[in-house]
Amino acid sequence: MAIKAVISGALGRMGGTVGRIISEAHDLELVGGIDVKKGSLFGTEVVPATGIDAFFKEKKPDVLIDFSVAAAAVENIKAAARNNVALVVGTTGFSPAQRKEIESAVEGKVPAVISSNFSVGVNIFWKLVREAARQLGDYDIEVTEAHHRYKKDAPSGTAKTILDILDQELGEREKVYGRVGATERKDEIGVHVIRGGDIVGDHSVLFAGNFECIEISHRAYDRAVFAQGAIRAARWIVGREPRIYTMQDVLGL
């Protein structure tokens, strides 16, 4: 039987891309969407988030795929947990308090894959960054990310995951967000954010030593790469133990 999926953020950039790929898949059934306004998505109904509980009861989805905005995602995740619907969450920009709310809503109730980046390439890139940090802890480290002009959160969720990895490997270091004026470099990690045009998503980590630099970078050319990863996670998550998983779990990395 096909896996029944609902998309939250259905009328957005990622919602549309995920919807298109699901509507073309034989093993998945798109049963509708959630957004702020009413609408339609590949022949299915999109309802306002205020009606999410009734929508879940009517459509009985197996999984909710959420690419919306942080505050909205927290509420939609709680609704999925109340209605026993598995989760794939790609939304970024959660505060530490929102992240805790999500954990207490989900743990022991429904299975959820939560990842700041569903591309396979970025999940490998994170592993390479971890290995470089293990070997090059005394090099200066600068993290740069670039995204389209409409992105709401900064730094990106993927960049925050990079910073978490660096902290895990090197101990917590000060983060300096951009530099201006007279600045002396210390043992910090520099973080730089570019916003412009229709850039899909670029991330790079520079390890600068004496006489050499290593730069590890990833560039996404199409949102389909995130959507395909999220759909892979949706296929994987249904029927799992109720807890939070990462895309690394899905990929067996």
Ligand SMILES: NC(=O)C1=CN([C@@H]2O[C@H](COP(=O)(O)OP(=O)(O)OC[C@H]3O[C@@H](n4cnc5c(N)ncnc54)[C@H](OP(=O)(O)O)[C@@H]3O)[C@@H](O)[C@H]2O)C=CC1
């Ligand atoms: N993990 C990953 O691999 C990826 C993560 N992302 C993340 O996904 C999120 C969405 O990105 P993107 O599609 O570009 O953003 P968009 O702004 O294009 O889409 C978000 C959609 O969510 C809607 N929305 C707002 N409130 C609610 C609500 N209560 N319930 C449901 N939907 C709501 C928005 O409506 P309105 O515009 O009217 O507010 C909008 O239609 C971002 O956090 C982004 O960082 C993006 C790509 C990959």
Ligand SMILES: O=C(O)C1=N[C@H](C(=O)O)C[C@H](O)C1
């Ligand atoms: O908003 C986006 O577009 C993206 N958001 C994610 C993030 O914040 O890391 C992932 C990807 O880079 C695209």
